[in-house]
Amino acid sequence: MAAKPNVVIGFLGTQLDAGGNPGRWEKWRPTVSLAQHEDQVLDRLELLHSRSAIALARRVAADIAAISPETTVNLHELELADPWDFGEVYAALYDWVRAYPFDPEREDYRAHITTGTHVVQICLFLLVEARFFPGVLLQSAPPRRQRAGAAGTLTLIDLDLSRYDRIAARFHREQRDAVAFLKSGIATRNARFNALIEEIERVAVRSRAPVLLVGPTGAGKSHLARRMFELKKARHQLEGGFVEVNCATLRGDGAASALFGHRKGAFTGAASDRAGLLRTAHRGLLFLDEIGELGRDEQAMLLKAIEEKRFFPVGADAEVSSDFQLVAGTNRDLRAEVAAGRFRDDLFARINLWTYALPGLAERPEDIEPNVEHLLALAAQENGRAVRFNVEARARYLRFAQSAEASWRGNFRDLGASVTRLATLADGGRISEALVAAEIARLRWLWGASPPANGSTAPPDAAAPLRAALTAPGAPEPASAPPDAAIHAHAATVDLATLLGDAAFAELDLFDRAQLAAVVAVCRDARTLSDAGRRLFGASRARRSVVNDADRLRKYLARFDLDWERLAG
Numbered sequence: 001m002a003a004k005p006n007v008v009i010g011f012l013g014t015q016l017d018a019g020g021n022p023g024r025w026e027k028w029r030p031t032v033s034l035a036q037h038e039d040q041v042l043d044r045l046e047l048l049h050s051r052s053a054i055a056l057a058r059r060v061a062a063d064i065a066a067i068s069p070e071t072t073v074n075l076h077e078l079e080l081a082d083p084w085d086f087g088e089v090y091a092a093l094y095d096w097v098r099a100y101p102f103d104p105e106r107e108d109y110r111a112h113i114t115t116g117t118h119v120v121q122i123c124l125f126l127l128v129e130a131r132f133f134p135g136v137l138l139q140s141a142p143p144r145r146q147r148a149g150a151a152g153t154l155t156l157i158d159l160d161l162s163r164y165d166r167i168a169a170r171f172h173r174e175q176r177d178a179v180a181f182l183k184s185g186i187a188t189r190n191a192r193f194n195a196l197i198e199e200i201e202r203v204a205v206r207s208r209a210p211v212l213l214v215g216p217t218g219a220g221k222s223h224l225a226r227r228m229f230e231l232k233k234a235r236h237q238l239e240g241g242f243v244e245v246n247c248a249t250l251r252g253d254g255a256a257s258a259l260f261g262h263r264k265g266a267f268t269g270a271a272s273d274r275a276g277l278l279r280t281a282h283r284g285l286l287f288l289d290e291i292g293e294l295g296r297d298e299q300a301m302l303l304k305a306i307e308e309k310r311f312f313p314v315g316a317d318a319e320v321s322s323d324f325q326l327v328a329g330t331n332r333d334l335r336a337e338v339a340a341g342r343f344r345d346d347l348f349a350r351i352n353l354w355t356y357a358l359p360g361l362a363e364r365p366e367d368i369e370p371n372v373e374h375l376l377a378l379a380a381q382e383n384g385r386a387v388r389f390n391v392e393a394r395a396r397y398l399r400f401a402q403s404a405e406a407s408w409r410g411n412f413r414d415l416g417a418s419v420t421r422l423a424t425l426a427d428g429g430r431i432s433e434a435l436v437a438a439e440i441a442r443l444r445w446l447w448g449a450s451p452p453a454n455g456s457t458a459p460p461d462a463a464a465p466l467r468a469a470l471t472a473p474g475a476p477e478p479a480s481a482p483p484d485a486a487i488h489a490h491a492a493t494v495d496l497a498t499l500l501g502d503a504a505f506a507e508l509d510l511f512d513r514a515q516l517a518a519v520v521a522v523c524r525d526a527r528t529l530s531d532a533g534r535r536l537f538g539a540s541r542a543r544r545s546v547v548n549d550a551d552r553l554r555k556y557l558a559r560f561d562l563d564w565e566r567l568a569g
Contacts, residue, residue: 005043008034008138010112011120012049012057020059028142028152030114031060035068036151044072048096051079083117090123097127102134109135110156129159178205182227186374190364196356203354204228205235210306210326210351215358217506218411221329225287228327232285238325240284243277248293255298257314266315276313278305281324292332292343303347326351331503361411365402368415375416379423387423393436400440407447410506418443446510500560516560520567529553529564
């Protein structure tokens, strides 16, 4: 098969290619030397030059014709007011290259980058790298010893990195390390999850567009967002910090102020200016968890901030700017929220370019074992002692954890809490079968016991599930019986999940659930808020100088977005 014609495109060098007397043949001239290599025949030279260098360009073309009659030289005048102005040079070369009739199937193309200003050489490099120029770079160099007719050397540089095995292997290794970093080094086995993380890694380092992470509470959205930030930070793609906010905690007038800031005097209590979280995230990454909880007004303001990087703080007459990258999280189906009119469709469209659904832990049973090992390693670092399972205990725990009985409603929060309990109670650094049995009892109680055989919706002994968990082998014995059995029985019937909502309920520790259920039971049994406060805080009243049981109770309920009117009703 005959070799393709060799076509070189280059810019005339007004210094290196210069020379008008016979002595010019004694020195090395880069453009002329292109035609002096017998092993690399130059079939055609497309020589770019400025208008002021037309005489030199014609002389160089004549000299090439003298030493290589088979070479065709075409001169192309390229008017440049300033050959050191990057914008002007790149625009001129780009227009010329885009208009040139390249035919890669029939010809091989090389961009000569030895002559012209450094700006010209850089622009040619960029055009080849971007594949606007369908060829390779050509670098010429003078001979070690100057002598008449010396051609020097030619070096071809192919910017298609996939052709370089060592570079490709290095890129692959760096990508693999980045994926492992996003997974915190955990050797996850779930194919769907692994493929999802691999794509997130590519998007994280290549895109500045918003990313939406969808998944149940505890699936790892916040952790993954922080890892994405750290990955981009390591690549010098971000200068600012990581700013995280759970939108479910933003309520009423304070929501806009927290996000967008406010001016002094904008509302009662605004004693000074406030920058707001969006401005704090300038040049960094902003993670808005539970974005579906934002009010409609805040959604509209956020849309403007994402699209224009500008917004009005509360009470301000002038806009401020913040160039942040957004990662949003939600456990809601925003499509359904849009259909119900609770979430703006234009905001959803703006943050929906890269949407990833993180599977819950129950959907990844094969990943429970490596995550348990990772959590045990973290516990060892934190506590300064290694903890291991007995063989039988490990098998029993994993058998339960990977079974259909284990719902893992709190996902990795439940798993993390479970491993922490086991690691803390392990005597001598060994987790026994007795500890595992007690932990399984705790988890069964946490996720709700099965209805009794008699069909009753409440267990015969309201405190039985809790007592079963606390008195299982290896668990601490209760100090004494409950002081008020009626209240405790009533508390056990309180449905906190319905009262708070599934998402908020899942985030409560077991301690908080038991305490809040008892408080709610007292409130429902009391005649007034003050009556409930007196019953709840009666023992400590004598030790306090200021007594306001009702206000104390009101503040406690507000922590859970509850109030007396709602409980009384």
